[in-house]
Amino acid sequence: xxxxxxxxxxxxxxxxxxxxxxxxxxxxxxxxxxxxxxxxxxxxxxxxxxxxxxxxxxxxxxxxxxxxxxxxxxxxxxxxxxxxxxxxxxxxxxxxxxxxxxxxxxxxxxxxxxxxxxxxxxxxxxxxxxxxxxxxxxxxxxxxxxxxxxxxxxxxxxxxxxxxxxxxxxxxxxxxxxxxxxxxxxxxxxxxxxxxxxxxxxxxxxxxxxxxxxxxxxxxxxxxxxxxxxxxxxxxxxxxxxxxxxxxxxxxxxxxxxxxxxxxxxxxxxxxxxxx
Amino acid sequence: xxxxxxxxxxxxxxxxxxxxxxxxxxxxxxxxxxxxxxxxxxxxxxxxxxxxxxxxxxxxxxxxxxxxxxxxxxxxxxxxxxxxxxxxxxxxxxxxxxxxxxxxxxxxxxxxxxxxxxxxxxxxxxxxxxxxxxxxxxxxxxxxxxxxxxxxxxxxxxxxxxxxxxxxxxxxxxxxxxxxxxxxxxxxxxxxxxxxxxxxxxxxxxxxxxxxxxxxxxxxxxxxxxxxxxxxxxxxxxxxxxxxxxxxxxxxxxxxxxxxxxxxxxxxxxxxxxxxxxxxxxxxxxxxxxxxxxxxxxxxxxxxxxxxxxxxxxxxxxxxxxxxxxxxxxxxxxxxxxxxxxxxxxxxxxxxxxxxxxxxxxxxxxxxxxxxxxxxxxxxxxxxxxxxxxxxxxxxxxxxxxxxxxxxxxxxxxxxxxxxxxxxxxxxxxxxxxxxxxxxxxxxxxxxxxxxxxxxxxxxxxxxxxxxxxxxxxxxxxxxxxxxxxxxxxxxxxxxxxxxxxxxxxxxxxxxxxxxxxxxxxxxxxxxxxxxxxxxxxxxxxxxxxxxxxxxxxxxxxxxxxxxxxxxxxxxxxxxxxxxxxxxxxxxxxxxxxxxxxxxxxxxxxxxxxxxxxxxxxxxxxxxxxxxxxxxxxxxxxxxxxxxxxxxxxxxxxxxxxxxxxxxxx
Numbered sequence: 047x048x049x050x051x052x053x054x055x056x057x058x059x060x061x062x063x064x065x066x067x068x069x070x071x072x073x074x075x076x077x078x079x080x081x082x083x084x085x086x087x088x089x090x091x092x093x094x095x096x097x098x099x100x101x102x103x104x105x106x107x108x109x110x111x112x113x114x115x116x117x118x119x120x121x122x123x124x125x126x127x128x129x130x131x132x133x134x135x136x137x138x139x140x141x142x143x144x145x146x147x148x149x150x151x152x153x154x155x156x157x158x159x160x161x162x163x164x165x166x167x168x169x170x171x172x173x174x175x176x177x178x179x180x181x182x183x184x185x186x187x188x189x190x191x192x193x194x195x196x197x198x199x200x201x202x203x204x205x206x207x208x209x210x211x212x213x214x215x216x217x218x219x220x221x222x223x224x225x226x227x228x229x230x231x232x233x234x235x236x237x238x239x240x241x242x243x244x245x246x247x248x249x250x251x252x253x254x255x256x257x258x259x260x261x262x263x264x265x266x267x268x269x270x271x272x273x274x275x276x277x278x279x280x281x282x283x284x285x286x287x288x289x290x291x292x293x294x295x296x297x298x299x300x301x302x303x304x305x306x307x308x309x310x311x312x313x314x315x316x317x318x319x320x321x322x
Numbered sequence: 323x324x325x326x327x328x329x330x331x332x333x334x335x336x337x338x339x340x341x342x343x344x345x346x347x348x349x350x351x352x353x354x355x356x357x358x359x360x361x362x363x364x365x366x367x368x369x370x371x372x373x374x375x376x377x378x379x380x381x382x383x384x385x386x387x388x389x390x391x392x393x394x395x396x397x398x399x400x401x402x403x404x405x406x407x408x409x410x411x412x413x414x415x416x417x418x419x420x421x422x423x424x425x426x427x428x429x430x431x432x433x434x435x436x437x438x439x440x441x442x443x444x445x446x447x448x449x450x451x452x453x454x455x456x457x458x459x460x461x462x463x464x465x466x467x468x469x470x471x472x473x474x475x476x477x478x479x480x481x482x483x484x485x486x487x488x489x490x491x492x493x494x495x496x497x498x499x500x501x502x503x504x505x506x507x508x509x510x511x512x513x514x515x516x517x518x519x520x521x522x523x524x525x526x527x528x529x530x531x532x533x534x535x536x537x538x539x540x541x542x543x544x545x546x547x548x549x550x551x552x553x554x555x556x557x558x559x560x561x562x563x564x565x566x567x568x569x570x571x572x573x574x575x576x577x578x579x580x581x582x583x584x585x586x587x588x589x590x591x592x593x594x595x596x597x598x599x600x601x602x603x604x605x606x607x608x609x610x611x612x613x614x615x616x617x618x619x620x621x622x623x624x625x626x627x628x629x630x631x632x633x634x635x636x637x638x639x640x641x642x643x644x645x646x647x648x649x650x651x652x653x654x655x656x657x658x659x660x661x662x663x664x665x666x667x668x669x670x671x672x673x674x675x676x677x678x679x680x681x682x683x684x685x686x687x688x689x690x691x692x693x694x695x696x697x698x699x700x701x702x703x704x705x706x707x708x709x710x711x712x713x714x715x716x717x718x719x720x721x722x723x724x725x726x727x728x729x730x731x732x733x734x735x736x737x738x739x740x741x742x743x744x745x746x747x748x749x750x751x752x753x754x755x756x757x758x759x760x761x762x763x764x765x766x767x768x769x770x771x772x773x774x775x776x777x778x779x780x781x782x783x784x785x786x787x788x789x790x791x792x793x794x795x796x797x798x799x800x801x802x803x804x805x806x807x808x809x810x811x812x813x814x815x816x817x818x819x820x821x822x823x824x825x826x827x828x829x830x831x832x833x834x835x836x837x838x839x840x841x842x843x844x845x846x847x848x849x850x851x852x853x854x855x856x857x858x859x860x861x862x863x864x865x866x867x868x869x870x871x872x873x874x875x876x877x878x879x880x881x882x883x884x885x886x887x888x889x890x891x892x893x894x895x896x897x898x899x900x901x902x903x904x905x906x907x908x909x910x911x912x913x914x915x916x917x918x919x920x921x922x923x924x925x926x927x928x929x930x931x932x933x934x935x936x937x938x939x940x941x942x943x944x945x946x947x948x949x950x951x952x953x954x955x956x957x958x959x960x961x962x963x964x965x966x967x968x969x970x971x972x973x974x975x976x977x978x979x980x981x982x983x984x985x986x987x988x
Contacts, residue, residue, distance in 0.1 A: 175591075175598055187585060203600045204587035210554060211582075215591050217600040284598055294663075 048260060051154075052267035059158045060250070067246045071163065071290055074248050075299070079306035082155060084318075086148055086311055091320045093144040099321045102140060105133040156300075157267050163299035165251045165285040167242045173202060173219045175284035176239075178230050180212040184277050189214075190233050196226030199241060212279075232277050239281040240269055256280045363490040364718050368780040369973055370772055371722045371966075373421075373498065374765050375414060375515075376729030376939065377786035377949045379405045385759060391766040393773055397782060397951045405947035407962035408788040410892050411839035411905050412943045414515060414729065415449055417787035417963055418499040423479035424967030424982035428893030430479040432500055433901050434837035436919060440849045443823050445836050445920055449516040450475055450502050455567065463570050464617075471567075473503045473653065478897055479981060482967050483509045483720070491974050492719035494712060499724070499787075502676065503654040512656045512665070514724050517676035519643040520614075520624035520652060521564050525675055528641040529688045530559050530581075537686035543643075544682045552637050557581040561594070561641060563614030564622060564652075575614040581639065588633045601630040606696065609671035612644060622652035625671040627700075629693065640688055642697070645674045668711060672704045679730040685934050691754045694734065702727050702764055709768060713775035720970065725768060731761045732790045736937025740792040744930040781973065781988075782953040785966055789946035793938035795875060796915030796931050797882050797908070798924045799835035802873065805927070808833040808866070817923035826921075829853065833866060833903075836921060838914050839940055840902035841866065841886075863888055863903055870906065875928050882928060884909045884942040894983065907942030914940060956987050 062081070066074040109130040116122040168174050176193070180186065186207045193201055193216060203217040218228075220243065227238040242251040252268025257279050263271050272278050289296030315322050385391050386398070397403075409417040409427065411434065419432040427433045437448040451474050455467035477500050483493040484507050492509065495501070499515030519525055527545040529537065532552055537545045550557050563575040579594035588603035597610055607628040615621035624644035631638035646653050649666035655674055656662040665672065678701045684694040702725075709723050735757045737745040772782060803809035804817060808831070811817060815825035823834065828844060828851035835841050843859060846852035854862060867886035875882050885907035893901055906914070916933070917924050939946050950961055958965055968978050969987025978986070 175600060177598075203589050203602050204584065206582055206584045206587070206589050206591045206600055208555075208582040208591065209585070210556075215598075215600060287596075 048263040049270055052157075052263065055154050055158055056161075056250075056267060059162070063162060063248055063250075067248045069247065071248050072292065072302075075163065075290060075302055076306060078155075078159065079303055080310050082152075082303075082307045083310035083314055085151060086307070087315060087318050087320045089148050089151070090144045090322065091318065093147045094321075095140050096321045099137065099140050102133050102136045103321070106130060106137065109133060153264065154267075156303075157265055159299060159303060161250050161252055161268050162248065163290065163303075164288060165253050166288040167244065167249060167251055167285060168220045170198075170220050170222055173217050174286075175215055176218055176228070176230075177213055177215045177282045177284065178232075179279045179282070180214070180232075180277050181279055182212050184212060186212065186214060189277075190231070192231035194229035194231065194236075196224055196228055196241070198222040198224035198243070199228060230278065230281055235276070237272060237276065237278055237281065239283070241283065251285065253283045253285055254280055255282075363492065365491055365974060366779060367973060368716065368718060368776070369720045369783065369970060370713075370716065370776055370780050371720070371783045371785065371970070372769060372772060373418075373722060373724040374728055374768075374784060374786050374949075375499070375724065375726050376732050376788060376790055377762070377765065377784075378732070378789035378791075379947055379949050380789065381758065381762065382949050385762050390759065390763060393766045393769040394784070394951060396773070397769065397784065397953060401954045402950060402952040402956040404950045404956060404959070404961055405789075406785055406950040406966070407960060408939075408943040408946065408948050409963060410887050410943055411907065412788035412939050412941070412946055413838060414787055414939075415500045417948070418515070419477050419479075420963040421785075421787065421967055422477070422481045422498065422500060424482060424964045424971070424978075424984045425479060425895055426893050426964065426983060427895075428889070428898040428901060429895030429981060429983065430477050431897035431900055432477050433889075433905070434840045436837040436840075438836040438840075438842060440842075442850065443826070443828070443834065443836070443921070445822075448476060448837075449500060452522065460570065465568055465570050465572075467567055475501065475503050475505055477501070477505075479895075480979075481505055481507070482970060482982075483507060483511065483722075485971060485976060485979060485982075486720060486974060489974065489976050491976070493722070494716070494720070495722045496708070496712060497724040497726075498722055499676070504657045507657050509657065510661050512661060513654070513674075513676070515676040515726070517646070517655065517674060518653070519675045520622060520646055521562070521644065523643065525643040525677065525680060525682060527643050527680055527683050527688065528561060529683075530557065530639040530641070531637060533636040533638065535688075537682075537688060545686060545688060550637065552583065555583040555585055557583070557637060557639075561612065561626070561644070563612075563624070563644065566616045568616040568620060575616065577612055577614060581637075583633055583637070590630055590633060592628060592630075592639075599628075601628060603630055603633050604693075605630055606700070611647065611671070623647040623650045624652070625674075627697075629689070629697075631689075631693070640683065640693075642680060643675055645671075645678075648672060648674050665708065669704070669707060672708070673701055677726060677730065679726065681730060681734055681935065684734055691735075691750060691757075695731075695754075695757065698727055698730060706768060706771065710771060710775070713772060716776070716780075720974075725765060728758075728761050728765055728786070731757055732937040734934050734936070736790065736792050737934065740794070740936070743792055743794050743936050744932045745934060745936050780953075782951075783966065783970075784949070784951040785963075786948035787963065788939040788943070788948050790937045790939055791910045791941060791946050793913045793931050793936055793940075794911045795877070795882075796913055796918075796929050797873070797906075798915045798918045798922075798927055798929070799841065799906070800918045800921065801923050801925075801927050802870075803833050803835065803841075804923050806869065809923075811923070818925050820923050821917075821921060823921035832862065834921070835914075835918055837902065838919055839906045839908075841870075841904040841906065843903045845903075859903075863890075867904060870904070875912070877928070878911075880911070881909050882912050883907065884945070895981070906940075907945075908940050910941055910945050912941070913938045952988070954988050958985060958987055961987050 063074050109126045112126040186209050200219050202219050206215045224241045224243040227240045230237045239255050254266040255269040256262040256266045258271040258274040290302050409420045415432050419430040423430040436445045439446050453472040455469050455471050457468040459466040483495050486493050495511040497514030502513040502516035504511045504513045524543040530548045530550045535547050550559050558580050560576040560578050565572040566575050582591045591600050609625045613623045625647050626644045627642040629640040648662045651662050679698040683689040737743040738751040738755045810827045810830040811825045812827045831844050832854050833843050843854045845854050870883045870886045873882045883906050887905040889901040964984030965987045968984035972986040
């Protein structure tokens with residue numbers, strides 16, 4: 047069920063980003079921020095009490111004016127402060143419903159954007175870590191483990207088995223284009239993991255494949271979940287984090303996304319007559 | 323290591339706290355203002371100077387005759403090949419300062435690696451000084467610096483690239499020694515020898531092991547051993563960082579890390595902060611970033627390398643000195659400041675510590691010869707890659723480019739080409755006896771790269787600051803002064819237990835030695851407890867010089883000191899009064915001992931040097947000249963370092979300023 051939802055949302059993002067794959071990633075970020083701003087304005091308008099918000103904002107303004115005008119009248123001042131507090135609480139209450147509705151699409155969007163902007167796939171010659179995490183009850187020293195690497199990948203080290211963390215890690219090196227997934231063999235069972243690669247400036251990079259679990263699947267929507275009865279809990283590729291660079295400053299994608307969405311949302315609210 | 327050596331190390335540590343404790347505050351120094359690079363005047367002529375530290379004429383001659391250095395041969399045949407007179411004394415910071423300023427130490431005030439504070443008689447670093455923030459706000463355990471600290475370059479006199487800048491001639495100066503922090507200029511410069519690690523030391527490695535091991539935390543560097551336990555195939559330890567200027571007492575910062583060892587395979591995963599990587603036994607990690615936080619919003623970033631020396635039976639992990647991160651420098655590395663970041667963007671992290679090869683790790687058997695060379699090979703490869711890039715961008719003016727490898731490897735491997743050296747080892751010599759020759763060949767490849775990349779309008783100059791000779795025997799200057807009545811200890815003091823002149827009776831002491839070639843009089847009006855009256859100075863100096871030049875080694879019958887230079891006679895310039903009174907020019911095979919320079923009085927007057935640091939350059943400069951090769955014929959038969967400076971200025975048509983004492987080379 048979650049997998050099908052992830053697939054649908056993933057396909058939508060593939061479609062949105064397709065025209066921008068060769069552009070500077072900021073372009074795609076700007077587009078997705080704009081779409082988010084529009085979606086959020088729409089949700090806000092439809093789920094909030096627009097008239098109530100308008101009235102309560104007017105009340106807040108009025109109380110602020112009152113405070114300014116009657117600076118020498120202590121009684122009026124205290125009364126205005128009380129009314130101002132009440133109006134603010136009312137305003138927050140009006141916002142609660144649209145925010146709760148917005149959380150759902152925002153969560154799905156963030157999980158998708160994490161795939162596109164968080165990590166950079168290694169270039170040929172670079173190395174990365176592959177970590178396989180198992181359920182706690184597995185005896186790692188007795189486990190039959192093997193790694194099948196596709197063309198373009200070589201395993202550089204023997205596995206490091208960390209017993210008390212139920213983890214096995216290898217170092218891999220990219221030697222050329224990688225077109226096939228790698229395979230982790232556990233007691234004869236084969237589990238695939240996509241190794242994202244490519245030269246495009248904007249790439250969908252799924253670094254984690256998780257076991258079937260609602261929250262985990264929502265957080266890491268890039269690949270079909272591992273079977274529920276698998277000894278493996280997750281397979282992870284440790285890639286270098288990616289930053290969005292502007293004027294010599296590297297921005298975390300999350301910061302860029304929230305800043306742009308908020309700025310665009312505020313800029314467009316008048317156009318769509320949304321009272322925020 | 324003996325107990326006595328341990329004790330000395332502790333005393334040195336106390337001393338280091340005194341000298342280096344201020345460095346933490348300096349980390350908060352405000353960044354240099356953004357500097358526009360110098361005017362880009364298109365010069366018809368271009369000059370490329372390759373500074374190859376420590377290239378020796380005797381060895382170069384030999385390898386040239388054997389036909390092993392074809393590009394040096396070609397350059398020599400096309401223009402000039404001469405010995406290049408070094409400085410008095412021929413130590414790198416002094417010699418390169420001669421070249422930078424075109425004058426002698428009297429004009430630039432760098433006389434030795436180490437100077438002394440006449441107020442305390444304690445050694446101080448000669449090249450730079452760190453000053454903490456002047457004003458601090460104390461809130462409980464918090465200490466909030468209200469102003470930035472300061473780092474001062476103590477070299478005086480103007481650098482030749484500043485003079486070129488006056489004439490709008492562009493220059494790029496890459497890692498020239500004696501330029502930390504880089505002097506203010508609009509030229510592109512990157513600091514070299516003298517640049518500290520992130521802790522403010524000249525290089526302090528960390529070594530994690532469950533084997534009994536001690537190492538020396540030397541004057542300004544060395545290493546630390548951390549005893550660790552392997553429990554459940556896991557090691558937990560910490561990497562020490564700079565002192566925290568935001569806490570009362572400036573405690574040391576740490577980063578915790580974990581090592582997970584595979585139960586069977588010789589391989590381990592290392593994890594700290596957001597870093598995770600796997601190393602096989604005997605493998606280097608490459609550069610890794612590490613961040614030391616002072617308070618939640620303030621911290622500094624460094625870079626270091628890990629080397630997993632052994633997994634079992636004993637666990638041994640080496641962590642290199644933490645270099646300043648060129649991508650986010652906590653201390654000033656370059657002018658303009660953006661030059662450092664520009665290099666980091668192109669090449670990723672790279673060595674920024676002044677002397678990158680970890681000679682202390684080899685000296686203390688933490689790294690063996692092969693491991694040391696593997697590390698220094700990384701230094702060489704980085705240098706070559708950056709040289710290629712600089713040559714690609716070299717369109718006008720001057721490019722100076724520095725290599726440290728020949729100097730560092732000759733220091734550590736001379737024992738393996740000198741059968742008479744106390745540390746000569748037949749087996750090691752068979753394996754590593756060719757290292758020095760191979761290094762000269764690598765320098766030849768650097769020259770080849772330069773010759774291939776430059777155009778016909780480029781004059782190529784290859785120069786070294788000094789040559790090299792074996793360091794077989796060490797002379798204890800302070801012991802000699804003590805025995806001859808020039809230095810007096812308080813009654814009851816055991817001379818061999820003294821360090822940093824603790825126990826000296828300054829009211830009866832007339833002379834003392836600090837640094838690697840320097841002797842000072844305890845002069846009235848200059849030293850805190852001066853004894854020698856100004857009118858007694860000259861005769862006393864002549865008496866000392868004469869006696870020192872007569873010292874012979876009973877083991878070999880050779881003179882130990884070839885020439886004791888009176889600085890009043892060999893130096894000129896505005897800072898002669900700051901100079902030591904006598905500079906010792908040792909004979910070939912001799913040098914100051916290991917303990918005398920820091921105010922100790924070992925039992926033996928002259929002792930064998932059993933250490934791996936076996937080649938050196940503290941003799942009379944005539945014995946170990948540097949080399950000069952140029953693609954243009956030189957006018958001078960016996961050029962000196964400062965003549966190269968004058969030569970560069972005249973090639974660009976710049977009038978030689980009066981403070982430059984060098985003569986035009988070309």
